[in-house]
């Protein structure tokens with residue numbers, strides 16, 4: 001793989017040319033789902049035609065081999081075995097399967113953090129009520145970069161009843177990359193199961209599942225892998241599959257077979273088939289070069305505004321601690337007002353997220369954005385920053 005520099009516009013323009021974006025606005029809200037590249041969109045349409053044309057013949061005769069091929073490719077990509085992976089419809093579905101199927105007993109505690117994903121909070125709170133569990137929540141300040149201090153916050157919140165530690169790899173609110181392997185090791189040292197939410201991490205940053213040091217993880221394929229909407233991934237280490245009870249009724253598969261957890265009925269195969277094309281697109285540039293480019297795009301706006309008076313960037317200054325995603329606020333202007341004016345006055349689309357009680361503006365460039373998009377954002381922020 002040639003060494004592709006993150007600021008090599010002649011290379012990245014060839015990647016940008018493979019996305020068809022809306023001409024109507026600058027989309028800097030690519031955190032919800034990742035626009036698939038044109039070759040993936042074309043493949044999706046082809047596969048949908050193929051499936052519709054062949055109908056049940058496709059599903060009954062050709063689908064099992066196609067699914068096995070996609071799973072084998074995902075296994076190669078994530079560094080685990082195909083029989084430890086289940087393709088789901090989203091990270092939320094993966095997380096529901098894991099948490100709702102986990103063998104909790106009344107009185108067990110789940111440890112999570114304020115910055116974890118809202119739907120994960122919902123699942124945990126629902127289960128707590130239903131099963132008589134205790135929820136303990138740590139509060140990691142957005143600007144706490146010291147890993148020892150972060151580990152200490154989690155360690156202090158562990159009790160003898162803690163059964164599961166929910167960990168978010170890349171925080172969707174601020175873009176912060178958490179020391180997830182270290183925290184997973186901390187959990188295991190206390191006999192606690194870490195469950196990792198890697199929804200935003202997979203293919204935004206480079207890693208393999210074994211590096212996380214967890215036996216349970218939930219991911220999206222429709223964010224940074226670039227597969228079509230409606231694709232997620234669930235990982236369970238082979239020796240732990242028997243411990244998770246099916247959320248969707250199933251008595252046909254062995255307790256040790258991960259497919260027992262995927263009995264959701266007839267789902268569209270075309271998006272799953274196009275995972276193959278998304279992985280090929282990702283591999284052609286390489287995960288490392290992609291991560292570096294995304295980080296470079298994020299730095300492009302953050303570095304211009306971080307030290308302006310009244311502007312607060314909620315994403316770490318250390319480039320190793322973030323990827324594409326970042327967030328900011330401007331003193332004296334509510335986040336909702338910033339988001340509205342960015343769209344109305346500059347045709348820049350962003351979104352509000354909450355960090356604790358504070359509303360912040362989240363900015364997420366994608367590979368199809370160029371430096372001019374981030375410069376336009378920085379210019380708008382500069383114009384609104386209060387004078388010194």
Ligand SMILES: Cc1ncc(COP(=O)(O)O)c(C=O)c1O
Nearest residue numbers: 090091092117172197199200220
């Ligand atoms: C940290 C995190 N977990 C889970 C999800 C859920 O993703 P989905 O709704 O695609 O399942 C998101 C989505 O933004 C997320 O940021």
